Amino acid sequence: MIKRPDLLIITGPTASGKTGLSVKLARLLNAEIISADSMQIYKYMDIGTDKVSKDIQKEIPHHLIDICEPDEEFSVARYKKLADQKINEIFKRGKLPIIVGGTTMYIKAVVEGFMLPYLPDNDFRRKYKEELKSIDKNRLHNYLKMIDPEYAKRIHPNDTRRVTRAIEIYHMTGRTRTYFEFRQNRKKSRYNYLQFAIKRDRQKLYNKINSRVDEMISNGLIEEVEYLFNNFNPGRTAGQALGYKEIKEFLDGEADKETAIKNIKQGSRHLAKRQLTFLRRNSKNIWLNPDHWNNTELLAYIIKTACNKFEYFERNESKWNLSLLKCMV
Structure with missing residues (x-):
């Protein structure tokens, strides 16, 4: 019987502390990190997507960061293919793969094998998409x-790309997106995985979001956006990234700086709320609250839980930092 690779997942809303926690885990467990962030795949978008520093990337291998040009479109299907490849490569190296990020559709595609039906990019479909664009x-x-109705509950009206895609699926296949999700959920995952989700106290999370936006501005987000749009024609994905479209409006004279920053903070809070709503629907999440536990308690809990499920710990006891773990527990 073929062994399923062990896979650790750290997810949660924006600014919840996923990156910091995953880096600490990777140091302890001889792990490599696979990003599950739909904006960190793009080059030249470092500050606004809060990418991990180059120094940390040199210390701990990070994958699926900076793999696309800003004017390149990227799909869930492509992410799944690349992530599956990276997981298997890491597994063969005898290390533990950790998926980290808040793009839940990426994670769902990997662990559940969920894929939307293929829709051919023909003249009929292109004409149909153009017609949908003209509708409010x-x-x-x-x-x-x-x-x-089930999928509509999860998607904001402003997310016209996903709304349009769901309508396309229905008209091209006669089946809803929810139908394909239900059918896929009945399949067994190809990975032996644990998924930890971070949930912070609401006001503390919102305070962290506001502080992070201020820090991004101080670190040069405005200059980064200016460079991006002066040198590239960002596609509908990168060009609409939270933080980038608001600063672009400021640069184009459509909003003042204060309003742009306010809109980024508000948009980030709304994003966090939507991410949590989606995560709550997943009964397999193991919830963590950094506001109630310190770092040592969080790390110890994750590792203890993983020890009971992952063969990785039996195979590689000498490879991860047992002395540090003993200090923790």
Whole structure:
């Protein structure tokens, strides 16, 4: 019988502390990190996506960061293919793969094998997509509520890309996106995985979000956005990234600086709320609250839980830092 690779997942809303926690775990467990962030895949978007520093990337291997040009489109299907490759490579090296990020569709695609049906990029589909673009976003979302109410609950009307995609799926296949998710959820994962989700106290999370946005501005986010749009034509994904589109509006004279910063903070808080709503639907999440536990307690709990499930610890006891673990527990 083929062994399923062990896979550790750290997820949670934006600014919840995923990166810091994962780096500490990777140091202890001789692990490599695979990013599950739909914006960190893009080059030249470092400050606004809060990428881990180059020094840490040299110390701990990080994968699926800086793999696309800003004007390149990227899909869940492509992410799944690349992530599966990286997991198997890390597994063969005798190390532990850790997926870290808040893009839940990326994580879902990897652990559940969830893939949307293939829709051919032909003239009919392109014409259909153009017709959908001409329809008001609220009307589109209301139509999605009629054909796929479960999925519509999870998608904001402003997310026209996902709304349009769900409508396309229905009209091209006769089935809803929810149907394909339900069918896929019945399959067994190809990985032996544990998924930890971070949930902070709301006001503390919002305070961290606000502070992080201020820090991004101080670190040069405005200059980064200016360089990005002066040198590239960011696609519909990178160009609409939170923080980038608001600063672009400021640079274009459509908003003042104070309003742009306020909108980034508000958008980030709304994003965190949506991410938590989505995560709460996953009964397999093991919840962590850094506001109630210190770092030592968090790390010890994660490692103890993983020890009971992962063969990695039996195979590689000498490779991860047992002395530090003993100090913790």
